Amino acid sequence: MMKLELESITKFYGKYPALQNVSAVLTEGVYGLLGPNGAGKTTLINILIGILPASGGVIHLDGENTVQMGGRYFDQIGYMPQYPQFYANFTVQEFLDYMCQVKGVANAKESIDAALVFVNLEENRSKRIGALSGGMRQRLGIAQAILNDPKLLVLDEPTAGLDPGERIRFRNLISRLAKGRIILLATHIVSDVEYIAKEILLLRRGTLVMQGTPRELEQSIQGKVWEVSANEADMALMVDTYCVSNIKQQDGSYLLRIVDDGKPLRGARPVPPNLDDLFLHTFFQPSEGQS
């Protein structure tokens, strides 16, 4: 069984600790790397794909130190950056030919054909990249990442700029890709990963604060999520006092969803937690914004 082990990964930018003792074990399937902007997701990804040296710690793929593996490790990686840079004048085919050269993919023609079929772009191979829609470009980004049939596929904020339909197509594509690989998908959007991730890793200020299945993560705040009705004045007060994860207006009053360790108010009813509640509970404090 495939296994990627991160052991006490640490990264300093000067004196600033961007990552502190991050340890995790990943096996086949989709992993969501979830954290607000600045949590260290991109730093962790850059270390994982081998383009940024860690300040401390080691990574093993199937028992082998990835730094010592060198080129053999790179051969196992597919990567889609947060802001893929494409040459707008290249056609889809030209770009993938070029990426096969860069990656040293042996059977370029077959690999390109298979990748284009997989992401459903085979009818667009002669189109210029500049003429593709946002969703098509993103699928091209995935196509280039899978040319070498990677064991480890890393996607950094892959749904930015997609419309709702494209997001759903994307999720389905990722689920189909997960067979026989480890996929790590970094995002700050809970819904990108809540349905497709086998496990979610929560990164907060450079520290991995939780790893578990979506169910396990939800259960960690069981009994801490409440619903309460309020008028406008009380609603405004509660927003300043509590972690409010949702507000629904109904017939002149408001229904608030509150995450709190104890029952916030007399009329509050406990409700089943979801991942948005957990995200809020982990990352935000009332009236303070991002913690």
Ligand SMILES: Nc1ncnc2c1ncn2[C@@H]1O[C@H](COP(=O)(O)OP(=O)(O)OP(=O)(O)O)[C@@H](O)[C@H]1O
């Ligand atoms: N080259 C660098 N030099 C100094 N500080 C950096 C550098 N790169 C990142 N940082 C800092 O390290 C922290 C983590 O950054 P990182 O880009 O990994 O976060 P992120 O979770 O990927 O956020 P985003 O989603 O905004 O990219 C941030 O506080 C950032 O300002």
